[in-house]
Amino acid sequence: MDYAGLRPYASERQLELLDAIEAYGTVSAAAKALDIAERNARRMVQTLRKNAAQQGYSPEHHMTKPVPDGFVVSGVSTYYNDEGQPVGQWVKSRLSQDDRLVKIREAIDDMMAEYKGKARPTKPPKTASEDIVVAIPIGDPHIGMYAWHEETGENFNVSIAREDLLSAMNQVIKASPSAHKCLIVNLGDFFHADNSDARTARSGHSLDVDSRWSHVLKLGCMLMVDAVHLALKKHAEVEVINAIGNHDDHSSVMLASFLDAYFHNEPRVTVQPTTSKFNYFRFHKCLIGVTHGDTVKHMALGELMAADKAEDWGETEFRYWYVGHIHHSKKFELRGSVIVESFRTLAAKDAWHSGQGYRAGRDLNAIVLHKDFGEVARYRCDIRMARYG
Numbered sequence: 001m002d003y004a005g006l007r008p009y010a011s012e013r014q015l016e017l018l019d020a021i022e023a024y025g026t027v028s029a030a031a032k033a034l035d036i037a038e039r040n041a042r043r044m045v046q047t048l049r050k051n052a053a054q055q056g057y058s059p060e061h062h063m064t065k066p067v068p069d070g071f072v073v074s075g076v077s078t079y080y081n082d083e084g085q086p087v088g089q090w091v092k093s094r095l096s097q098d099d100r101l102v103k104i105r106e107a108i109d110d111m112m113a114e115y116k117g118k119a120r121p122t123k124p125p126k127t128a129s130e131d132i133v134v135a136i137p138i139g140d141p142h143i144g145m146y147a148w149h150e151e152t153g154e155n156f157n158v159s160i161a162r163e164d165l166l167s168a169m170n171q172v173i174k175a176s177p178s179a180h181k182c183l184i185v186n187l188g189d190f191f192h193a194d195n196s197d198a199r200t201a202r203s204g205h206s207l208d209v210d211s212r213w214s215h216v217l218k219l220g221c222m223l224m225v226d227a228v229h230l231a232l233k234k235h236a237e238v239e240v241i242n243a244i245g246n247h248d249d250h251s252s253v254m255l256a257s258f259l260d261a262y263f264h265n266e267p268r269v270t271v272q273p274t275t276s277k278f279n280y281f282r283f284h285k286c287l288i289g290v291t292h293g294d295t296v297k298h299m300a301l302g303e304l305m306a307a308d309k310a311e312d313w314g315e316t317e318f319r320y321w322y323v324g325h326i327h328h329s330k331k332f333e334l335r336g337s338v339i340v341e342s343f344r345t346l347a348a349k350d351a352w353h354s355g356q357g358y359r360a361g362r363d364l365n366a367i368v369l370h371k372d373f374g375e376v377a378r379y380r381c382d383i384r385m386a387r388y389g
């Protein structure tokens with residue numbers, strides 16, 4: 001294996017591995033020297049070879065003509081003579097589609113580097129009970145959505161969204177009992193637009209957006225940070241779930257990574273990784289499933305929970321699904337004592353929803369769950385109360 005030829009395609013970490021392979025002779029010896037698992041080292045080499053091949057370098061396939069940075073090889077045709085020797089080759093290249101995504105990723109990484117570990121550990125408040133947990137499902141905030149009152153009857157932008165959400169959270173947290181733990185659930189569509197194209201990924205709907213996307217992204221991330229801080233004042237521990245919506249396929253994942261980085265040094269905060277459309281939270285006899293609600297029918301959620309969390313399913317009695325997406329309140333029970341509830345949003349309607357005749361109420365709830373008895377109370381803050389209460 002020609003490791004030296006891979007050097008121009010290697011990242012810093014991969015270079016370190018290549019150095020070690022050169023020094024110690026084999027991948028397994030290099031892995032040992034670097035104190036990493038051998039299978040991880042092999043995977044790193046595999047990734048590096050794949051990246052090099054995409055750039056046109058894979059000598060065992062007679063690909064030795066790399067394409068420029070920002071391009072990827074889209075096809076290689078090699079002509080062989082009767083002796084099996086290559087005699088001619090076409091190398092076709094195209095602009096890398098990943099390039100844009102990589103740039104976005106880099107911007108996010110830079111942003112995270114600036115914020116990583118920013119939250120210093122703080123002393124937990126004295127809390128009254130570990131028998132209960134307070135869950136705050138946040139329905140479709142649509143941060144970055146812009147509405148104009150002349151068109152939709154009401155103005156809406158990032159700063160209005162921020163004031164509404166923090167005020168409502170403040171009120172429901174104040175009203176809730178002093179539980180040891182608080183669960184903040186972003187039900188998806190936290191961000192209105194997923195990128196600067198301002199179109200939804202699947203249907204291509206054009207979106208009404210406020211300000212520049214990258215600015216909105218930053219404001220949204222900091223809004224969630226402030227929401228977590230509000231909860232930290234009252235509760236000793238805060239766990240955060242961020243669901244993937246249909247407006248924020250990627251920015252929801254970034255938001256979760258951002259929060260995780262931000263609260264890196266604060267042991268009182270746990271951010272669940274956002275890696276799939278379904279997240280779960282177990283509290284003694286209670287099990288909560290979280291999903292945006294755009295991909296699975298509500299009726300199928302019971303079986304999904306049983307399949308995804310077979311063990312927890314067996315050990316719990318009170319099972320809930322918290323969903324967003326439809327922007328109105330709906331609650332029903334499925335077999336297996338599973339209660340599915342969709343939550344309203346605090347956000348105003350954009351021109352499209354207004355034109356479609358949507359007129360749902362707007363509120364935020366804090367739900368109190370007891371470890372042995374399931375949901376025992378809830379506190380509701382109406383949008384009017386958030387603004388004038």
Ligand SMILES: [Mn+2]
Nearest residue numbers: 140189325326
């Ligand atoms: Mn939505």
